[in-house]
Amino acid sequence: MRQVGLAEAKAHLSELVAEVEAGATIEISKRGKVVAVISPMQRPTKKLDIERLRRHQAKFTSPPQPADEAISEWKDDDRY
Numbered sequence: 232m233r234q235v236g237l238a239e240a241k242a243h244l245s246e247l248v249a250e251v252e253a254g255a256t257i258e259i260s261k262r263g264k265v266v267a268v269i270s271p272m273q274r275p276t277k278k279l280d281i282e283r284l285r286r287h288q289a290k291f292t293s294p295p296q297p298a299d300e301a302i303s304e305w306k307d308d309d310r311y
Contacts, residue, residue: 234258234265 233255240247240259247257247269256270 232256232258234260237261237266 233250235243235247235257237259240257251257251269251271254271256268258265259267259269
C-alpha cells in the first residue's frame with residue numbers, strides 16, 4: 232500500500248485516482264499520520280431482485296389510522 236503526504240495528494244490527485252481505478256489502495260498522511268485511505272469502490276456483486284422486494288413489501292398493510300381520527304371515533308362511540 233502506497234502512502235503519500237497531503238500536499239503531494241493535493242498536487243497529484245488525478246494520478247492517484249487513476250492508480251486507484253487500476254486497483255491500488257493509497258494512504259494519505261498528514262504530518263506522518265495516516266488520515267485517509269483511497270481505495271477502489273466495491274461494486275455490488277448481486278443484483279437487486281425487484282420482484283422479491285415487491286412481494287416482501289406487499290406483506291405489509293397500509294399504515295394504521297391516524298391517532299386523532301381514532302380518538303374522534305372513540306368519542307363518537309362513547310368508548311373512552
